[in-house]
Amino acid sequence: MPELPEVEVVVHQLRLHILGATVRKIWIGREDIIRQGLSTLGWYQGVTLTDIQRCGKCIVMTCLRGTQPRYLVAELGMTGLLVFHKQAIPDEKHTHMVLSLDGGRVPELRYWNARRFGRLYFLDQPGLDTFLRRRFGLDPFSASENQFVSLVKSCRGRMKALLLNQQKIAGIGNIYANEILYRARIHPHAQGARLSKARIHQLYGAMREVLKEAIRYGGSTIRDFRAPDGTPGRFQERHQVYQKAGLPCPRGCKTLLRRLVTERSSFYCPTCQGRS
């Protein structure tokens, strides 16, 4: 569910509603949802949320107590949600954390996750630095075109795999990898190193356009995704290829879209997205 655009939408709403709020109480449903920092939980009582950012697909909240910062990092995985009200979640049994807040526009923030592929991390500054360094490569919006060209040129593997590799470029998941490659007319199995500079230029533009447009439409809701206020995304209405195998190519080339089942599902047009 949550790839860069969805996380960006979440962060935007969190900033509007809970930035500056104080954490009165933290309720944890099951402790194994916390991958790091369980023993530091007590420290967070009374902290103020002074900054909220997206890093890759993670939400990073700065928690200040006096002048000391620590961080709460939420990883959503496939089914994770951060929401303001219980009405926004399908059921109560997968709520794993509730922050009770003072001084924000909403009284609480809930972390819900049915499949529990995502986790929570309570980190100090060095812990956060290590976490970010080990995990995330270039950011699609901060990376220059030259940096992106070097990255692609150094890739001996498949382009789809490169776009999904968070340590190389952070934030893109299966939906947007497919949509980006379709827009750039590049085959999911094209070898990065063999693409011309002109085609990498296309890809760089397609990546930023698709992600930007998806943010503008509130992300994609396939099933569970909601913004914190409960609003579903609308970008799924604009998907060109994702989960559309068997339908005609939207460019009108009369070819039927296909699905490759190696790795994770790749959806593409065999005519528009020629190899290499």
Next chain:
DNA sequence: CGTTGAACCTGTTTGC
């Protein structure tokens, strides 16, 4: 180092 596939979980959809 790069690639592939399985594993981690739960829920929903599909097919017999």
Next chain:
DNA sequence: TGCAAACAGGTTCAAC
């Protein structure tokens, strides 16, 4: 209808 298999937005680890 009933049940099993397939599949789902992600990450990580082992094996090659």
